[in-house]
Amino acid sequence: xxxxxxxxxxxxxxxxxxxxxxxxGAKPVLLEADDRLxxxxxxxxxxxxxxxxxxxxxxxxxxxxxxxxxxxxxxxQLRWRQTSMGFFVDGRLYRWGSAGSVLSFRRLPLLTRIRxxxxxxxxxxxxxxxxxxxxxxxxxxxxxLGPQGYALLWQKLFSYKFYEHSDTLSAAxxxxxxxxxxxxRRWLKETLGYLEGGSQRWIDALEQRLRxxxxxxxxxxxxxxxxxLGAGQGAVVRxxxxxxxxxxxxxxxxxxxxxxxxxxxxxxxxLASRYSEQGSVACACVVLQTRQPITGNFWTNINDGRFSIxxxxxxxxxxxxxxxxxxVPYYMPASHPDYQRPDEAFIADSIACLQAINPNLSxxxxxxxxxxxxxxxxxxxxxxxxxxxxxxxxLPGINxxxxxxxxxxxxxxxxxxxxxxELAKQVVxxxxxxxx
Numbered sequence: 532x533x534x535x536x537x538x539x540x541x542x543x544x545x546x547x548x549x550x551x552x553x554x555x556g557a558k559p560v561l562l563e564a565d566d567r568l569x570x571x572x573x574x575x576x577x578x579x580x581x582x583x584x585x586x587x588x589x590x591x592x593x594x595x596x597x598x599x600x601x602x603x604x605x606x607x608q609l610r611w612r613q614t615s616m617g618f619f620v621d622g623r624l625y626r627w628g629s630a631g632s633v634l635s636f637r638r639l640p641l642l643t644r645i646r647x648x649x650x651x652x653x654x655x656x657x658x659x660x661x662x663x664x665x666x667x668x669x670x671x672x673x674x675x676l677g678p679q680g681y682a683l684l685w686q687k688l689f690s691y692k693f694y695e696h697s698d699t700l701s702a703a704x705x706x707x708x709x710x711x712x713x714x715x716r717r718w719l720k721e722t723l724g725y726l727e728g729g730s731q732r733w734i735d736a737l738e739q740r741l742r743x744x745x746x747x748x749x750x751x752x753x754x755x756x757x758x759x760l761g762a763g764q765g766a767v768v769r770x771x772x773x774x775x776x777x778x779x780x781x782x783x784x785x786x787x788x789x790x791x792x793x794x795x796x797x798x799x800x801x802l803a804s805r806y807s808e809q810g811s812v813a814c815a816c817v818v819l820q821t822r823q824p825i826t827g828n829f830w831t832n833i834n835d836g837r838f839s840i841x842x843x844x845x846x847x848x849x850x851x852x853x854x855x856x857x858x859v860p861y862y863m864p865a866s867h868p869d870y871q872r873p874d875e876a877f878i879a880d881s882i883a884c885l886q887a888i889n890p891n892l893s894x895x896x897x898x899x900x901x902x903x904x905x906x907x908x909x910x911x912x913x914x915x916x917x918x919x920x921x922x923x924x925x926l927p928g929i930n931x932x933x934x935x936x937x938x939x940x941x942x943x944x945x946x947x948x949x950x951x952x953e954l955a956k957q958v959v960x961x962x963x964x965x966x967x
Contacts, residue, residue, distance in 0.1 A: 536560070536779045537559075540564075541563030543572055549748075551951065551952040558746075559746045561747065563751075580852060582852070591716075595948045599733070599948050616721065620638060643676060654713060655710060657706065663706055670702070691841045691863075692812065694864055700912060723849055753771070754792050762928075766928040786933050787809050793806065793926075809935070811911060812864050812908060814904065816902065821897055843884070865906050910934065
């Protein structure tokens with residue numbers, strides 16, 4: 532008899548887990564608290580078009596995602612575009628991201644500019660990252676760039692994303708981010724991808740395939756409790772609709788959200804605390820539609836004392852959209868007082884920032900604005916990070932994973948899809964073995 536498996540969370544990893552479970556002959560039940568699938572890749576209606584709440588792009592190394600698109604018949608809908616980067620420093624916009632732009636950046640001594648390029652090259656050639664795991668990212672970057680280079684190029688990016696956690700981040704984590712983007716180049720030019728129709732295109736196609744395979748998708752179904760019944764006995768999941776027994780449970784939601792589920796299921800409070808103590812920062816992400824582009828760049832890093840913004844992403848400079856679409860993300864701990872500000876305050880600050888970058892942008896050029904929030908947007912990956920994670924299988928029949936599981940890689944659709952599919956295969960194998 533086919534095993535029935537609960538998948539908690541309908542983001543990219545949860546969708547991939549459910550899909551692979553169905554292909555393996557299991558009966559997945561996908562439980563999503565939101566009213567739509569996608570997690571951080573979910574979309575909404577904005578200015579007459581379907582748009583991601585939080586921006587997403589694809590790199591040339593995203594092979595697990597490419598394989599999924601092929602299976603869904605969407606591989607021919609992937610588009611690639613050469614993109615550029617800018618750096619807005621104290622009221623002036625500079626070109627950035629290429630060797631030539633770095634060498635011509637006279638705000639830093641020539642030696643520091645050369646050290647920056649050598650560090651970028653080293654990130655591309657480095658294969659083994661384990662020795663970086665115990666090194667703080669701030670120390671590692673300062674050793675390579677020197678105090679002046681670090682202060683101008685990196686300090687504000689860390690401060691306006693991680694705040695008090697800035698000095699705890701692992702060098703392995705920042706290395707993986709630099710390397711992923713550095714590898715997404717053709718003929719030395721940054722090349723990024725998007726899917727025609729955006730993320731909603733592949734999410735809709737995968738939802739349809741899941742339903743065809745017999746997957747039960749339940750939206751607006753927050754999981755309230757998960758209780759293990761012991762080795763080989765499965766687990767019970769409680770939602771507002773009631774309790775249901777499953778042969779196994781795979782949770783893919785952010786680890787801190789698992790803590791109350793386990794505790795409500797009677798788990799040891801000490802075990803639950805290992806989940807609740809996982810560090811994360813929240814995001815208030817503003818999306819603006821304007822009559823004109825802000826710059827010609829896809830992204831622009833910001834180091835300007837007037838704004839607590841690490842950078843802006845002009846998404847319409849990658850994917851053609853109605854009007855010019857810019858994302859302005861504000862990362863900070865959810866406990867920070869600024870996170871309690873109303874959406875209008877974040878929107879007003881975002882408009883002021885865009886007008887500082889492009890003085891020709893008037894208030895009348897802003898056509899639409901929206902602010903989305905996500906409590907657990909970015910895990911804080913400190914030194915020796917894997918040692919701080921709770922077990923993947925804390926109790927018999929229960930598996931708990933999120934984007935931290937593929938550390939040092941940062942959250943990404945391809946990484947989530949690839950890991951989720953392999954995990955699904957493993958869980959089905961273990962269930963078959965236990966039944967023999």
